[in-house]
Amino acid sequence: MHAVFLYHAIRAGMDMGIVNAGSLTLYDDVEPELRERVEDVLLNRRADSTERLLEIAEQVKGGGKKRDTTKDLAWARAAGEAAHLSRTGARPQRIHRGGH
Numbered sequence: 001m002h003a004v005f006l007y008h009a010i011r012a013g014m015d016m017g018i019v020n021a022g023s024l025t026l027y028d029d030v031e032p033e034l035r036e037r038v039e040d041v042l043l044n045r046r047a048d049s050t051e052r053l054l055e056i057a058e059q060v061k062g063g064g065k066k067r068d069t070t071k072d073l074a075w076a077r078a079a080g081e082a083a084h085l086s087r088t089g090a091r092p093q094r095i096h097r098g099g100h
Contacts, residue, residue, distance in 0.1 A: 003027045004038045034060050 006017065007027040030038070034056060040049035 001038050001042070003030055004035055005042055008039070008042065031060065 002019075003025040004027060006014075006019070006024075009017070027035070037049065037053040037056060040046045041053050046052065
């Protein structure tokens with residue numbers, strides 16, 4: 001749900017958020033049927049969206065993809081460094097997570 005929410009929030013104009021990059025699933029990695037049902041809930045597209053999401057929740061529970069978090073950790077460190085710089089009055093560089 002978090003990956004789908006962030007995807008749509010960023011497209012709608014969100015330009016800052018605090019996330020645990022090491023545990024965040026990428027939007028493109030969410031199984032299409034699950035992604036559709038999560039979007040139905042988040043975007044309020046169907047009256048029965050909650051029930052439809054619950055139908056497949058048990059099937060996908062704990063089934064997230066394992067991935068190499070090396071890039072995520074490097075991104076998180078850079079984000080932490082930028083936050084520190086901003087607190088000390090230095091001008092941090094803009095940080096982007098690659099690919100999305």
